[in-house]
Every structure is written in structure tokens, then in C-alpha cells.
Amino acid sequence: MNILILGSGGREHSLAWAVMQNPKCDKLIVAPGNAGIAQIADCASIDINDGGTVVEFVARNNVDFVIIGPEAPLAAGVADRLREAGILVFGPSKAAAALEASKAFTKEICDACDAPTAAYGHFTDVEAAKAYVQAQGAPIVVKADGLAAGKGVIIAETVAQAEAALDDMFGGEFGEAGAEVVIEEFMQGEEASFFILCDGENVLPIGTAQDHKRVGDGDTGPNTGGMGAYSPAPVLTDEIAERALAEIIRPTMAEMAKRGMPYQGVLYAGLMIENGAPRLVEYNVRFGDPECQVLMMRLGAQAFDLMHAAAEGRLAETEVHWADDHALTVVLAAKGYPGAYEKGSKINGLDKLPEDSSNMVFHAGTANPDGDILAVGGRVLNVTARGDTLEQAQQKAYAMVDAIDWPEGFCRRDIGWRALG
Numbered sequence: 001m002n003i004l005i006l007g008s009g010g011r012e013h014s015l016a017w018a019v020m021q022n023p024k025c026d027k028l029i030v031a032p033g034n035a036g037i038a039q040i041a042d043c044a045s046i047d048i049n050d051g052g053t054v055v056e057f058v059a060r061n062n063v064d065f066v067i068i069g070p071e072a073p074l075a076a077g078v079a080d081r082l083r084e085a086g087i088l089v090f091g092p093s094k095a096a097a098a099l100e101a102s103k104a105f106t107k108e109i110c111d112a113c114d115a116p117t118a119a120y121g122h123f124t125d126v127e128a129a130k131a132y133v134q135a136q137g138a139p140i141v142v143k144a145d146g147l148a149a150g151k152g153v154i155i156a157e158t159v160a161q162a163e164a165a166l167d168d169m170f171g172g173e174f175g176e177a178g179a180e181v182v183i184e185e186f187m188q189g190e191e192a193s194f195f196i197l198c199d200g201e202n203v204l205p206i207g208t209a210q211d212h213k214r215v216g217d218g219d220t221g222p223n224t225g226g227m228g229a230y231s232p233a234p235v236l237t238d239e240i241a242e243r244a245l246a247e248i249i250r251p252t253m254a255e256m257a258k259r260g261m262p263y264q265g266v267l268y269a270g271l272m273i274e275n276g277a278p279r280l281v282e283y284n285v286r287f288g289d290p291e292c293q294v295l296m297m298r299l300g301a302q303a304f305d306l307m308h309a310a311a312e313g314r315l316a317e318t319e320v321h322w323a324d325d326h327a328l329t330v331v332l333a334a335k336g337y338p339g340a341y342e343k344g345s346k347i348n349g350l351d352k353l354p355e356d357s358s359n360m361v362f363h364a365g366t367a368n369p370d371g372d373i374l375a376v377g378g379r380v381l382n383v384t385a386r387g388d389t390l391e392q393a394q395q396k397a398y399a400m401v402d403a404i405d406w407p408e409g410f411c412r413r414d415i416g417w418r419a420l421g
Helices: 010-020 051-060 071-075 078-084 103-113 126-136 159-170 238-258 291-299 302-312 390-403
Strands: 002-007 027-032 065-068 088-090 120-123 140-144 153-156 181-185 190-199 203-211 214-216 220-223 228-231 264-274 277-284 326-334 359-363 373-375 379-387
Touching (some): 002 010, 002 051, 010 027, 010 302, 051 078, 071 078, 078 088, 088 264, 103 120, 103 181, 103 277, 126 140, 126 159, 126 181, 140 159, 153 159, 153 220, 159 181, 190 291, 190 302, 203 238, 203 291, 203 302, 228 390, 238 264, 291 379, 326 390, 359 390, 379 390
Parallel strands (some): 065 088
Antiparallel strands (some): 120 181, 140 181, 190 203, 190 264, 203 228, 214 220, 228 326, 264 277, 359 379
């Protein structure tokens, strides 16, 4: 099969790496890709948020199957345009992608199907929002309603911080994403990520992971797009996963189907777990980044078969085959991230690192205009390792981190700390 993956980050590099291992893959194109992806697949420069452009590219290149990586093309309806053209695609419709594109929509769905989640208010006016915060007190969570590249969530420790976040959001810091806000109670517990494939009718859990959102060790500092992850997440036990499926995932899927927007693709449920009870923090309509990297390391070539089955509506006859192992990824980011950072610094030492089924450096924000690997994003590399234990995976990942020569970069040194203790 000829396969097209849309996206340019570490998530898409790990998807490409897994797909390339599957013998069903004859040719792989990634649009637009990055310097690491270019080492294993063809890269193409197209506007991935323009459905017409993507459909034309698919026809011109005899593509059989499209995997949509990031949320923006999904929210723009690219999957709809592909389906209308009779092209097999992995990813939800624009209507179903509202589960990520609008936090207020997700809350409405949860209310309709009685899925446990945080108490909340939805606001389009800054003064009304501030009055709600003053009435509720702090800590409290302020969220931009729309897509904000993983940065539109502020955990406010004080009422003043929440009011400042509201001023920023309504003042345009997140563009249209902040024109509406959702304000939630601060949920106690431990957060973990649950990944489920859906084909419109059936659901198939494919793994758990735990992300590290804060920029600093010990979960300190501002939120980021994610500074590292590991899989599986011990806090998300089989019993809790079954409870999440019964109380949250399946009711959500039934409500979506009832509304004429059946969900097909991967559903990423962020769960807060306290005393064995899961509550929904948020839905994402694509693989997490960097959670995808650890999932792909553990799934390998079967990841393609699973996504293909979801796209064709065959999940009822599909199984996941897990190895009894662990994976951990460390994000190397440009100094200054998630604030302002410089672009264009050179990264050395990557060519001396082992890359195989147990050790991989997935590129996120890189380019190689003259043969050198340059950092061009905030999150730049995902240094990823598998091991028989989480401790072994952590040791292997940090050994690779220490072998990379990039003074302009930094990372957290405690990825996996909750599970390791």
C-alpha cells in the first residue's frame, strides 16, 4: 500500500517509524515531515489543512490510505474531504473532532451521557467569568475553549492568577481559541492518558501512558505541550480502564453516534484518577505527543494494522498484542521553551546513537537545509527507549540524552518519577 501521513512532529515521526516496519507498506510519504522523518520516508510540502489540496495530492501520488496526525487538519475537515473522494482515512470527521476543538462541546456531551468530569462553567464574557472564579475560589482551572497547541490550560493557584489568565485569553493571547473559556474545578488525583481506537461502532483500548506537562522537574513551572512520557501508566490499572470504558468512553461514543457524528480514529482520554475512580479531564482526537512515541515503540508494526482496521470498520475482529515491556521518552527542548526561544542552533552526536526497535530519537522541531540537523521548534527531539522495566527504559533514554551535543537544549531529568517513586 501507498500511505500518506499528515504532520511534522515527533508524533508523526513515531507513526512513520511504526508504519515503515509493516510489510504492507510499499511507499510512505509524510507531509510536510521533518529532518528525522526525511531519513526514512519521502517528505512533501503541502498545506495539510486544505482538504482539496490533500485530495489532489493523494490522487496524484496513488495513495491508498491517509493517517492524519495533528488536530488542526481534523478540525478543518480534511478527513471529510478525503472520505467524500472515496479515500480511506484514519481520523474523525470535523463534527466529531469537536471533542477536542471545543471544550464546551465535550462538557455538553459529558452532561448528556452522564460521563464523570469536573464541574464547570462556560463563558463568552470576561466579567462573568471573573465573577464565577470569585464565587468558586482557587485552585481552579481556566481553559481556552478552542485549539491552542496544548498551551491553553492554566492551573491557577489563586483567584488573581485565574483573573490574569482570563484577561490573557479574552485579550487574544490564544487568538480565536480564547474567545470562549471553560472554567473547571481543580480535580485531585493522578492524571493518566488512555488511548482507544474507534471505528464508529466498536472500541478497542490500545494502551496507557503518562505525560509530564510542566516544564520543570517535580512538575513545576508553566504547562507545555509535554516534556516526556512513559507507557504503560501503572495508575491506570485494568480495573480502572474497564471502569473508564463503561462510564466514560462507551457512553461518549453512543452519544456521538446518536447525534449523527459517529467517531472513527483514535480517542485520547485524559483521565484524573482518585481512589480508583476515573473522571474525564479532556478528550483529544489524535495521538498525544509525546505519548504516541512510547505507544509506537511498544506496538511496532502492528500499529498500522490497528489503524487500518479502525478505518475499515473491522475493530470487532481485531486484537492488540502487547509485549510485557515499558517505554519512556524524554523531550529535548530549546532553552526558553515554552516561552521565547531561538531557532537555528546545530545539534551534534545524533549519528552516533543506536537506533533500533529499542532505542529511537524521534524528531519534532528539526530541519536539515544544508545536511546539518538544526533546531527549528520549541520541542525538538524525543529520545525514546524500551526496556524490560521502566527503570531500564529510563536509564537507556537518559544515556542517549547525555550523548547528544546540543548546548542550546534542555530537558527534564525526572521523566517517570511518579511510577518509579
